[in-house]
Amino acid sequence: MVLSERVKAALLAAIVAVSAIGLLAAAQSLRPQPPRLSSGISIAMAIEGAGWTILYASNDTRNNTVFLFLLEAARTLHFGLRWSNWSPPYSAVFIEAINESTNADAGRWWVFWVDGVYADTAADLTVLEGGETVLWRFTTPQGG
Amino acid sequence: MAQRAPGFRKLTKLDVAFLLILVGVGGRLLLLRVANVETILAASMLAGALLGWRYAMLVTVAVMGVSDAMIYAIGYGGEFGTTALLGITAFTWSGMMFAGFIGAAAGRSRVLFTTRSMAVLTTISIPATLLFDVWTAFGDWLFLAGPRGVSLATVYYLQIPFTLIHLASSIVFVPLFGSIFSLLAPAPSAESVPEPTEGRL
Numbered sequence: 001m002v003l004s005e006r007v008k009a010a011l012l013a014a015i016v017a018v019s020a021i022g023l024l025a026a027a028q029s030l031r032p033q034p035p036r037l038s039s040g041i042s043i044a045m046a047i048e049g050a051g052w053t054i055l056y057a058s059n060d061t062r063n064n065t066v067f068l069f070l071l072e073a074a075r076t077l078h079f080g081l082r083w084s085n086w087s088p089p090y091s092a093v094f095i096e097a098i099n100e101s102t103n104a105d106a107g108r109w110w111v112f113w114v115d116g117v118y119a120d121t122a123a124d125l126t127v128l129e130g131g132e133t134v135l136w137r138f139t140t141p142q143g144g
Numbered sequence: 145m146a147q148r149a150p151g152f153r154k155l156t157k158l159d160v161a162f163l164l165i166l167v168g169v170g171g172r173l174l175l176l177r178v179a180n181v182e183t184i185l186a187a188s189m190l191a192g193a194l195l196g197w198r199y200a201m202l203v204t205v206a207v208m209g210v211s212d213a214m215i216y217a218i219g220y221g222g223e224f225g226t227t228a229l230l231g232i233t234a235f236t237w238s239g240m241m242f243a244g245f246i247g248a249a250a251g252r253s254r255v256l257f258t259t260r261s262m263a264v265l266t267t268i269s270i271p272a273t274l275l276f277d278v279w280t281a282f283g284d285w286l287f288l289a290g291p292r293g294v295s296l297a298t299v300y301y302l303q304i305p306f307t308l309i310h311l312a313s314s315i316v317f318v319p320l321f322g323s324i325f326s327l328l329a330p331a332p333s334a335e336s337v338p339e340p341t342e343g344r345l
Contacts, residue, residue, distance in 0.1 A: 008259040016266065016315050023312035027305040087178045089309055109223035118292040120302060141225030 024089045031090065034127045037062045041130030043069050048137045049101040050108070054079060066112060066134055067093050067123035074098075092122035101138045112136045155328045157195045161203050163328070164191050167321055168207030173214065180310040184208065186317035188240045189272055192247025193255045193265060193322075194329040200244025208237045228287040235283025239276040246272045257326040262319040269318040270311060277307040 003011070040060030047054040047070075056073035063072045067083075074081040082097040095110045096103050103109045112119045112126075113135045119126055128134070155163075164187040171183025184207050192200030212233060215221065221229050250268045255261045278300075285299040 005259055009262075012259050012263050012266070012319065016319060020312040020316050023308045023315075027308040027312075030305040030308075085177075089181070089312075090179045090305060092179070103223065104219055111223070118294065120289060120292075120294050120298065141223055141228065 027090060032121065032125045032127050034064045034068075037064055041128070043128055043130065043132055043134065045069060045073055045134040045136070047073070047098055048135070049099050050105065050138055052099065054099065064128045064130075065124050066114065066119070066126040066128065067095075069128065069134065070095070070098075070123065070136070086122075093124045095123060095136075098136065098138070107140050108138050109141065110136060110138055155330065157199060157330055160325060160329050161191060161195060161199050164203045164321075164325065165206045165210070168203065169211045169214075171317070172207070172211040176215065176220075180306045181313040182310075183317050183321070184211070184240055185243045185269070185273060185276060185310075185314055186321050188244035189247035189250075189265070189269060189318060190322055190325050192244040192249075193251030194325055196251070197245055197248035200248050201241060204237065204240045204244050208233075208240060224288060231287035232280075232283055235280045235286075239279045239283075242275055242279065243269075243272040246275070255322070255326055255329075257323065261326060262322050265322045266315050266319045269314040273311050273314040274307065277303060277310055 040058070040062055041064060042057070042059040043061055043063075044057040045055070047056075054073070054077060056077060058069075058072070061069060061072060063069045070081065073079075079099040080097065081095075081099075082102075083093045083095050086092045086094065098110060101108075101110075112123065114126060114128070114132050116135075168184045168187035171187075175181050175183070184204075187207055188200055188204045191203035195203075216229070221232075224232065246268060247265070250265060255265065281299050281303040282296070284303075285294070285296045289299045290296070
């Protein structure tokens with residue numbers, strides 16, 4: 001059976017569309033998902049800004065990502081927080097300012113560690129199990 | 145009998161290269177906030193496939209140079225530091241060159257405005273994307289993650305969802321722009337057929 005060029009083009013378009021949707025769905029399935037907690041967990045956080053430090057801890061929080069816990073700290077202690085969102089298909093937040101210390105001021109940027117380990121995912125994709133200490137530091141780029 | 149040249153195949157190679165640069169730069173800037181969805185790989189590959197490896201280099205350097213300058217000028221990437229940024233730039237530019245050369249190798253058998261050609265280009269965009277991602281993730285580890293204590297295996301593991309998105313981006317943009325540009329590109333030069341001479345067999 002010989003297919004016309006138009007039919008072949010439609011088939012190619014269909015294959016491309018199905019494959020692209022499948023790839024995006026697979027990427028979404030690999031996105032870290034924080035579990036819904038039935039009881040609170042304990043997390044501690046230190047935020048070292050430009051000449052100031054904020055300490056915050058909770059023994060009963062259900063905000064189990066670094067970003068959610070930072071939001072909780074900002075809400076509880078009344079300090080400012082600014083972030084931007086990366087769009088889907090792999091959305092993530094990027095922290096731009098905490099308590100008036102804004103990225104790129106004097107070449108410093110916000111980065112964070114969990115239990116002393118440098119974070120390699122975005123704050124909203126870093127899931128906390130309980131018992132961790134999060135450190136946010138406003139610092140010049142390190143390494144490289 | 146004189147053959148009539150199709151009216152739409154009238155752009156020069158330089159015209160097509162310029163349009164590909166616009167697609168690459170415009171797509172990158174418009175999709176800046178969408179991780180790993182980009183038009184540069186398609187532009188580089190198509191430059192190679194339709195115009196040859198020299199144009200693949202020209203388009204890649206122009207797209208990366210212009211878009212990197214604009215992106216860094218508005219403050220992106222500052223958190224990485226100058227050394228890391230230069231290192232990552234070397235990996236991304238060379239990675240896109242690879243894609244252009246892969247396109248050029250594929251284009252040697254002539255890319256035409258046919259479904260078959262688009263299917264071939266789309267298929268070839270898959271290893272080109274994988275090669276780019278493996279290469280640039282290594283650069284990321286070398287200049288960013290490695291010095292901060294993250295292992296290469298972790299970097300590659302974390303790269304997987306981004307590579308899946310990048311593959312989706314490539315298999316959509318390569319045939320989409322490929323169809324448009326194969327229509328606009330100069331017709332591949334045909335082998336000259338010797339004129340029949342007078343005589344008898």
